[in-house]
Amino acid sequence: MENNVHTQGIVKYANRNILSGILFGLGLAAFIDETVFHQLLRWHHFYDKSTTDIGLISDGLFHAFSWFATIGGLFLFADLRRRNALWLKRWWGSVLLGAGAFQLYDGIIQHKLMRLHQIRYVENVWLYDLIWNAIAVIMIVIGSIILLQTRKILRKQKELNSNA
Template sequence: MPAAASVSPRRRRVSAGLVLGVGLGGFMDGIALHQIAHWHNMGSAVLPPHTMEAMRQNMRWDGLFHLGTWLITLAGVWLLWRDAREGTAPPARVFAGQMLLGWAAFNLVEGIIDHHLLQLHHVRDLPVHVPLYDWAFLLVGGVLLGAVGWMMSRPRGAPSR
């Protein structure tokens, strides 16, 4: 039996929504916080963008970040295409919930690793670090968004645990 056939259709459906949510969540972070709001860059706590060379380096890191999120999004599109072709794509509400779960997972992992553990950047890089932004990002963008996604991704009539 081929490897793909050993994975249940439900698992593949979840994978497409989650993977797309991770990739598109990364794009949203980069577009909204890096490019529009100018709150931070990928390495702005390590190399504050006070000179043109520092800004150039931060833009390079942002570009690599966007390349990664693009590749993840591309993988999610391929998974969704495969599920649609096989007739195993979930209902729109469930799929949207799975995408929100993926976005929340991105926010939690990126927030914990980049903001707290590695201190590469913070949600809002200011002259004085304000940890409240980082914690609010984890709470709202991770926990709250994840809870909404989890509720939406459950099939109707599924037993609660």
């Protein structure tokens, strides 16, 4: 990065890039989960411990949550673009981190601890759980690596700005 107005904006709004990406990633992962696994494949509902009607209502609330998170992330994204402070690499790392965090939370907390639903109601659900959680961990690791790379760049840029 060179020392100019764009770079100063990126440094100033580095954390907002993370917030925007995490919100968008959470919302996107939740939207894909709800659309693919709840609606298209009909493997489960958000809440499966009641009637189908309650399951559908819970899916609607879950879908609303995913859209609020997605839209919130996109509003922040637009603000970053307007301020000339969008750092795409940092943003994409945060998207992966947010999506992976949502998926791991869903796979461990909602599926296993709270038992709100399972990925799929089959005899060997452990295979589905393993794949679901492994994909989540992969997204978290890749997102974290990207964020660590951008953090090193951020630190160098802050040093350059303080020396100038």
